[in-house]
Structure formats: structure tokens, C-alpha cells
Amino acid sequence: MCHAGPVTESGESSSHRSRQIRPGTVHGLDAHLIETPNARAAISVFGGQVLSFRPVGTGHDVVWVSPVLADLPTPIRGGIPVCWPYFAREGQTGDVPSHGYARTARWAITGSVVAETGEVEVSLAPEGLDHLGLRLSMTVRVGATLEQGIHTHNPGATTARLTEALHNYFRVSDVADVRVEGLAGLTYADKFDGGAIHPQHGEWTLPDSPARSDRLYPGAGGTYRIIDPGFDRVIEIQGRQARTAVVWNPGAEVAQGMADVGPHWREFVCVEIANAGPDVIQIDAGATHSMWQTISVAPVS
Numbered sequence: 001m002c003h004a005g006p007v008t009e010s011g012e013s014s015s016h017r018s019r020q021i022r023p024g025t026v027h028g029l030d031a032h033l034i035e036t037p038n039a040r041a042a043i044s045v046f047g048g049q050v051l052s053f054r055p056v057g058t059g060h061d062v063v064w065v066s067p068v069l070a071d072l073p074t075p076i077r078g079g080i081p082v083c084w085p086y087f088a089r090e091g092q093t094g095d096v097p098s099h100g101y102a103r104t105a106r107w108a109i110t111g112s113v114v115a116e117t118g119e120v121e122v123s124l125a126p127e128g129l130d131h132l133g134l135r136l137s138m139t140v141r142v143g144a145t146l147e148q149g150i151h152t153h154n155p156g157a158t159t160a161r162l163t164e165a166l167h168n169y170f171r172v173s174d175v176a177d178v179r180v181e182g183l184a185g186l187t188y189a190d191k192f193d194g195g196a197i198h199p200q201h202g203e204w205t206l207p208d209s210p211a212r213s214d215r216l217y218p219g220a221g222g223t224y225r226i227i228d229p230g231f232d233r234v235i236e237i238q239g240r241q242a243r244t245a246v247v248w249n250p251g252a253e254v255a256q257g258m259a260d261v262g263p264h265w266r267e268f269v270c271v272e273i274a275n276a277g278p279d280v281i282q283i284d285a286g287a288t289h290s291m292w293q294t295i296s297v298a299p300v301s
């Protein structure tokens with residue numbers, strides 16, 4: 001990735017940078033478009049979420065974005081929403097938005113670096129969230145893999161508590177035909193069963209009846225693989241400083257009540273890296289916590 005080889009500030013050639021990072025639209029949304037020799041990506045201005053990642057030679061986008069998106073400022077259903085400074089409504093009181101404020105903020109690019117290899121690193125930050133106390137920023141590196149870090153700085157005088165997630169929506173051939181490795185033997189809290197704790201027997205596959213999943217795996221460890229024979233691809237997600245995994249798909253019945261999913265529920269599986277549930281992060285006064293993921297794609301065979 002960018003930091004592995006010699007790196008030059010993009011100022012070395014601003015036209016070079018503007019060829020590789022430029023404004024555009026994806027799925028009708030304003031986005032930062034990134035082009036490198038090994039992949040193309042797009043990051044939405046609204047929500048700062050990755051809306052596309054296509055390594056060269058990949059048939060299908062790695063991420064799924066709803067073909068029936070709701071109008072903004074409804075959070076964008078798909079891509080990689082940034083859930084921050086809390087996951088779901090954990091630890092909150094009152095009428096707060098699900099998954100926090102970052103996914104409905106406007107994000108600006110605060111810096112960029114183009115490596116000699118042509119790989120790109122972009123730094124971004126949300127606007128208008130200073131009243132929250134904690135400061136959020138994000139790094140996205142686009143090369144043969146997608147590397148993404150969210151950084152939370154605590155400028156305050158006391159320890160802060162945080163939950164967070166990178167809520168990856170991965171495009172799959174059919175959620176009922178994929179399996180997710182890396183979770184076998186763990187226990188999960190089942191939100192479709194009132195939060196009851198269950199053991200994960202074998203690899204994750206979509207349950208038969210009802211065919212849906214909202215499972216939070218604490219202490220999960222960080223590397224998961226989605227095996228998708230239908231698309232002949234394996235998506236690997238490697239998390240760092242991300243103790244929790246969440247695997248979510250609403251299934252047909254719940255999706256029917258979600259205008260921005262509806263009949264499209266089979267097209268994705270969310271394998272999210274997080275610090276959530278019991279895995280609350282404590283950030284000392286003046287300290288910064290980063291959570292990272294690396295997403296890579298390979299053929300099944």
C-alpha cells in the first residue's frame with residue numbers, strides 16, 4: 001500500500017493528483033472519485049462513506065449500494081457507512097439517530113498523498129461535529145486493497161467512552177449462497193432474539209427460517225472471509241483495533257418494511273468491523289484511538 005513504498009506529496013504534481021482524485025457523482029451522489037493503477041474507488045461527500053471499490057479486473061463492485069436509495073439526508077443505504085460516535089443507539093438516551101452523526105455529516109478532503117506506484121491515500125474529516133467533543137478523521141488508501149482507518153481524538157480533560165463501526169455492505173451473488181469464515185466457535189448476541197447469547201456453530205451462513213441475521217460477536221479477533229462461489233470471489237476483511245464483528249442482513253420480511261432495501265435484500269451481506277456491545281473503547285484525555293480495516297479480493301479457486 002501507499003506507505004510500503006516511497007511516497008511523494010501530491011504537490012509534486014497537482015495535475016497528477018487531480019487526475020487521480022477528482023469530484024464526480026456515483027449513484028447520483030456527490031463523491032470524491034479515486035483512480036489508481038490497481039483500483040477505482042469513490043467516497044461520498046455526504047457521510048464520507050466509500051461508495052465503490054473496484055480492483056482492476058473485478059467484475060462486480062466490492063460494495064453494494066441500494067438501487068432504491070432514499071433522498072438525502074436519509075443515511076445512504078450501502079457502501080461503508082461510518083457509525084460514530086456510537087453504534088446503533090448503544091449507551092445513548094433520548095431520541096438520537098441510529099449509528100450516530102458521522103454518516104449524515106458532510107465530509108471534506110483534508111489531505112492526499114500519491115505514491116510513486118500511483119496508489120492514493122486520502123485524509124478526510126466530517127464537518128460540523130465539533131460540539132460532540134470527540135474529533136473524528138479518516139484515512140482511505142486505495143491500491144490493490146482498500147485500507148481504511150477511523151481516528152478518534154479526545155481533546156477533553158477526562159476519559160471518553162466510544163462505540164463505533166465500519167458498516168461494510170458487501171455485494172454478493174446471493175446472501176443465501178455465501179458463507180463467512182472467521183466466526184466459528186464464537187458467541188454472539190442475537191438482536192433478532194432480544195439480544196440472547198448463542199454459540200456460532202460452524203461458519204456463518206444465513207439461517208434457514210427466518211432467513212435473517214443481526215449478530216454481534218464480541219472479542220471476534222478481526223479477520224473474516226466472505227466466500228462467494230456465485231461471483232467466484234473471496235472478500236477478506238482484516239480489522240485492527242476492532243474487537244467486534246457484526247453480521248447483518250434483514251431478510252425478506254424486515255426488508256419489505258425498508259424502502260431502501262425491499263426486494264434487494266439478497267444482494268448484500270454486512271460484515272462490519274466494530275468496537276461495540278461489551279467492547280466499549282475508552283480514550284484517555286488527549287489520546288487518539290484508531291480502528292482500521294483492509295479489504296482485499298481474490299478468486300475462490
Ligand SMILES: O=P(O)(O)OC[C@H]1O[C@H](O)[C@H](O)[C@@H](O)[C@@H]1O
Pocket residue numbers: 075088098099191214215246247248270
Ligand atoms: O437501518 P440502520 O440504522 O442503517 O441500521 C442497519 C443495521 O445496522 C447494524 O447492522 C445493526 O446491528 C442492525 O440492528 C441495524 O438494523
